[in-house]
Amino acid sequence: MGVHHSFATPSLTVSTGKHVYAYGDFLSITFQVSELTGNPIIVHIIDSSGKASAPINISINKWNSTISSPIPFYKTTYSPGTYHINAEYAGTQSSISFDLVDSGKIAIPTEYKTLAQTWLKGTATDKDYAGLIRELIYFDIINVPGYDFQTAHIIHIPVWFKTNVKWWSDDSITDNEFGFAIQYLINSGFMSV
Template identity: 35%
Template sequence: MNSRNAVLPIILILGLIIIPPVFAEPSVSIIMEKTTYSYCEKLFYTIKVSEITGDPAIIHIRDESGKGSSAIPIPISDFENPIPSLIAFQEEIFPLGKYFIDVQYSGSETTAEFTLIDSNKICIPEVIKPILANWLSGNISDGFLMDAIQKYISTDIIVVPFEINESNVYDIEIPEWVKNVGYWWIEGDITDDDFSQAFNYLLERKIISSSSLFNNEI
């Protein structure tokens, strides 16, 4: 048997060996809506994957110091998965600076970054919305709404010219038509700046007032 004929059986034998297929890990990427945010704005980004494996994406958001959120599992049901934040950036929670979004998905990892800046825009804390909604529904009194505004909103935004305490909290009076301003703000028809200007005007004109304070002045 010549060398050419000897090589042929070896080739045939090698051809019978099953080489296991090589599976690449699914790729994952982050598509940012924008890379600069300010207070009152909500973070929005999209997680894009090359394959739907049934695994969730695990998200961490951290700041420049490394301080970050706990793991956030996000179900991945499409190749592009929008991730809207439920709450806006608030000064009391988020310091200014650079932030990073880390995503792990089926063995792959990726990171995107954005910067939080101070735009000097009027920003009312999100905690006011459920309180205002309860006021609009008649579940809390006028005084409790104004007490929350005084506690949670900076005096740079809304100035309540009288102290609210246990003795006068039920004496605060807000005209019924002012609820329209609350509805407009919750629905997004007016801005935080519009809302604060409206309440400051009502307070300055004593349209929102404490009846006990008024009686004392008389």
């Protein structure tokens, strides 16, 4: 006789905060487990081309845990398409997918704010700041139809535009408001980069 032990594999359920994300959104993932084993949840995020992220180890201490990405989706890093989240916990696997779409919303990576602040302080030149704007146009973060990258542009940034840059770098205006201001100024001929 003796004692027989039966060990069931813990269950794992994965869900996302939304089924469709846009640029500027933060990914939110909820993990639900049937028991706490002390093991981390190992996550891989796979893009529409099949490229997988490095393993992401997520420690949990609750049966229901939600995490959010530290940075939002940006065009400079993520392409539109369907992404799959594959998770493994104590021998159990679960997956879910979500779509990333280009909704037209402008989402400017935060490092550009740091660069903008150097321009506001006078550390960077107008030429440096024009290069930053050209990069935003090049990556299609800010859409300026007909912009010609081959043409050498005479740089003209209105002095008063620094107020808009300050508001944006202080989060007083959104990426959308700031981006549309740049679009308007370039399309109207008030700014040349």
